[in-house]
Amino acid sequence: MIVQHVESPFSRFPDARHTPLLLIAHADGERTEGLRRSRLSLGLPEPIIVPYEQLLAGIPLHEAAERAGLPTGIAPFIRLDAPGEHFGVERALIALGSPQRDDGDALLPLRERRDPYRLSEQAALSLGEQPVRLMHPSQWFRGFCRLLDRIRTEAAEAWPQVRFWHDPADIATMFDKRACHRRLSAAGVKVPALLAEPETLTGYEAVREAMFNKRMHRVFLKLAFGSGASGIIAYQINPRTGAEIATTTMGAEVYVQRPGIFYNSKKVRSLTDSEQIRTLIGYLCGHGVHAERWIPKASLNGRPLDLRQLVAFGEAGHAVVRVGESPITNLHLRSQRVSPAESGLSHEALTAAKNEALAVMRAFPASSSAGIDVLTDRQTGQPYIADVNPFGDLLRRVRHEGLDPYDWEMKRWMEVGADTTGSLQGGTQA
Amino acid sequence: MTEIKLEIGYEEYENGQKMETLIEELAEKPEAEQLSSLIIGSWGGAYEDSSESIAAELVRLKDRFPALRSLFIGDMDSEECEVSWIMQSDLNPLFAAFPELRSLTIKGSTDLALGEVKHAKLEELTIICGGLGKSVLASIASAELPALKKLELYIGIDNYGFDGDIEDVMSVAKPGLFPNLVYLGLKDSEIQDEIAAAIAQSDILDNLETLDLSEGTLSDEGAEALLASEKVRRLPKLDLHYHFMSEAMTRRVATELPNADVSDRQETEKYDGEEYRYPALTE
Numbered sequence: 001m002i003v004q005h006v007e008s009p010f011s012r013f014p015d016a017r018h019t020p021l022l023l024i025a026h027a028d029g030e031r032t033e034g035l036r037r038s039r040l041s042l043g044l045p046e047p048i049i050v051p052y053e054q055l056l057a058g059i060p061l062h063e064a065a066e067r068a069g070l071p072t073g074i075a076p077f078i079r080l081d082a083p084g085e086h087f088g089v090e091r092a093l094i095a096l097g098s099p100q101r102d103d104g105d106a107l108l109p110l111r112e113r114r115d116p117y118r119l120s121e122q123a124a125l126s127l128g129e130q131p132v133r134l135m136h137p138s139q140w141f142r143g144f145c146r147l148l149d150r151i152r153t154e155a156a157e158a159w160p161q162v163r164f165w166h167d168p169a170d171i172a173t174m175f176d177k178r179a180c181h182r183r184l185s186a187a188g189v190k191v192p193a194l195l196a197e198p199e200t201l202t203g204y205e206a207v208r209e210a211m212f213n214k215r216m217h218r219v220f221l222k223l224a225f226g227s228g229a230s231g232i233i234a235y236q237i238n239p240r241t242g243a244e245i246a247t248t249t250m251g252a253e254v255y256v257q258r259p260g261i262f263y264n265s266k267k268v269r270s271l272t273d274s275e276q277i278r279t280l281i282g283y284l285c286g287h288g289v290h291a292e293r294w295i296p297k298a299s300l301n302g303r304p305l306d307l308r309q310l311v312a313f314g315e316a317g318h319a320v321v322r323v324g325e326s327p328i329t330n331l332h333l334r335s336q337r338v339s340p341a342e343s344g345l346s347h348e349a350l351t352a353a354k355n356e357a358l359a360v361m362r363a364f365p366a367s368s369s370a371g372i373d374v375l376t377d378r379q380t381g382q383p384y385i386a387d388v389n390p391f392g393d394l395l396r397r398v399r400h401e402g403l404d405p406y407d408w409e410m411k412r413w414m415e416v417g418a419d420t421t422g423s424l425q426g427g428t429q430a
Numbered sequence: 431m432t433e434i435k436l437e438i439g440y441e442e443y444e445n446g447q448k449m450e451t452l453i454e455e456l457a458e459k460p461e462a463e464q465l466s467s468l469i470i471g472s473w474g475g476a477y478e479d480s481s482e483s484i485a486a487e488l489v490r491l492k493d494r495f496p497a498l499r500s501l502f503i504g505d506m507d508s509e510e511c512e513v514s515w516i517m518q519s520d521l522n523p524l525f526a527a528f529p530e531l532r533s534l535t536i537k538g539s540t541d542l543a544l545g546e547v548k549h550a551k552l553e554e555l556t557i558i559c560g561g562l563g564k565s566v567l568a569s570i571a572s573a574e575l576p577a578l579k580k581l582e583l584y585i586g587i588d589n590y591g592f593d594g595d596i597e598d599v600m601s602v603a604k605p606g607l608f609p610n611l612v613y614l615g616l617k618d619s620e621i622q623d624e625i626a627a628a629i630a631q632s633d634i635l636d637n638l639e640t641l642d643l644s645e646g647t648l649s650d651e652g653a654e655a656l657l658a659s660e661k662v663r664r665l666p667k668l669d670l671h672y673h674f675m676s677e678a679m680t681r682r683v684a685t686e687l688p689n690a691d692v693s694d695r696q697e698t699e700k701y702d703g704e705e706y707r708y709p710a711l712t713e
Binding site: 215217238 | 437438439440441442444472475477478507508509510512515517
């Protein structure tokens with residue numbers, strides 16, 4: 001039988017066996033190592049690794065790629081991985097987001113907003129590492145989007161046929177919870193109702209006014225570009241007594257003369273002091289806040305839970321249920337993991353969650369995978385999408401079809417990106 | 431046994447659904463006659479609407495639930511409403527309306543009143559809350575509950591409604607007050623050490639099968655008082671889980687009181703030279 005090299009609508013993924021995987025990531029680290037190991041075990045060539053640091057040092061993408069071993073003239077499949085947990089990279093991204101580097105911000109969602117207290121490039125580069133401190137999230141994200149734009153542009157110039165694991169523009173949208181919520185709403189994916197358009201949430205008063213007006217007395221306030229439990233406040237007001245409770249890992253040191261220091265502690269606290277709450281909400285609103293209804297989550301033994309569902313190349317894979325000790329279920333330190341079967345969620349609820357996660361990826365057709373956080377309404381069993389993490393495939397100690405997440409993703413890629421086109425249609429097999 | 435839980439989700443509440451309607455609908459169904467356990471979960475906006483009309487509806491329809499033996503008012507958790515924000519009401523009419531009731535559980539203490547409690551058959555009374563008011567403690571202290579076997583009270587903290595002192599707490603644990611009592615829980619208290627010290631030598635322990643001092647701020651001080659008591663040593667079961675005893679004391683209690691549950695040890699928080707301990711339900 002003759003294998004036809006025709007682009008079917010399904011073969012938007014390059015041939016997995018013959019296309020080099022260019023990984024933009026940290027040079028060493030669990031994710032990079034996981035992918036490398038997975039490719040070796042499947043008999044695929046090692047990924048070609050371009051560290052974020054090199055790009056941020058100004059080295060053009062194709063040069064860094066060739067230096068790392070990419071043969072000249074071959075278009076790679078480019079995968080970006082999480083840029084976090086690396087202070088040098090974080091600092092360089094904040095510097096890239098500085099006013100001196102203003103470039104129009106083509107990929108930055110909600111780019112009309114101004115960042116508070118913008119740091120100059122020099123000031124950013126002289127930041128010292130303070131592990132739990134929130135550095136400058138909005139300027140960091142601005143810098144990250146600039147880097148995404150640069151990668152997209154340089155890749156297209158170097159390799160006209162290049163394809164991305166995630167479209168860089170999608171990464172920007174997924175990372176910005178406001179933009180992501182808009183994209184998903186528009187696509188008809190079930191998301192918690194918005195408290196108010198993010199542009200209107202200018203501070204504590206505006207948030208509370210929206211809550212009273214909408215009678216939405218319980219909300220989640222999320223730093224627009226936070227990851228994990230970082231910058232999240234479960235906030236509720238009591239319309240009868242005027243009392244308020246902010247449940248959060250965030251804390252602040254406030255100064256009169258200069259901006260306060262904000263950090264994420266390891267512990268979830270419930271704050272009831274209005275001034276403290278005002279400070280934290282003000283910080284989120286300053287950098288950019290996404291505010292949505294607090295869905296009463298399903299629980300196990302009185303502990304609220306959510307589900308992280310991995311989707312890759314159009315199929316749902318690994319699923320992990322996280323059972324929290326607080327409303328903030330994605331807090332790593334205090335959450336307990338159980339399998340979907342142990343979660344007490346009904347088969348229907350689990351299937352609905354999986355289907356909603358698949359619907360999320362259909363709203364991002366130019367991206368191959370994401371770890372999707374799904375909440376289940378305890379009353380209706382209805383799934384709601386809480387977060388879409390393009391780099392959410394680092395799931396430890398969990399298998400699907402006997403494979404760890406990286407092995408499974410590689411296998412999926414080999415299936416959909418095989419050079420027997422049309423295999424997805426179940427038709428012309430070689 | 432048949433059990434039904436009624437609850438109203440957020441959407442239903444926003445759409446004007448009422449718990450009273452659900453109760454009325456249930457009363458119309460044939461299974462109401464067999465129903466032995468009814469759980470009233472979240473009624474939606476429990477921080478602004480109290481249980482008053484729910485209790486009234488139950489009383490009005492009491493004859494439709496002849497088999498009812500167990501009633502829970504306010505089964506919801508912090509995903510729906512903070513326990514200290516749940517609006518209860520005067521639940522006294524329930525005692526007369528359901529003379530066959532064996533078990534009553536109430537969650538939330540804001541505006542909770544029990545009035546003059548008189549019930550010949552009630553065997554279990556549980557109040558789960560962030561802080562129990564002394565007026566409720568007084569109602570229990572003067573209650574006529576000759577059949578009561580289990581009394582479980584979350585004492586809580588002053589911020590959430592506990593406005594009494596150790597005398598108020600101990601007034602519900604007078605020997606002879608409930609002659610059939612075998613389970614006594616005075617728990618989740620910020621004065622857990624005082625409670626331990628006050629109860630350790632009480633004659634009420636002679637008839638108990640379980641003493642439950644769990645989920646409060648019990649520290650080495652309270653543990654010493656318990657260890658010093660022969661009555662405590664004779665208890666078939668002592669529940670101390672979630673406590674602030676030191677590691678050494680935890681080991682000692684585990685060794686000397688093999689019937690004690692000393693799981694879920696908490697670390698005392700120290701801040702600016704002050705020590706902070708919080709009961710489980712108020713953290």
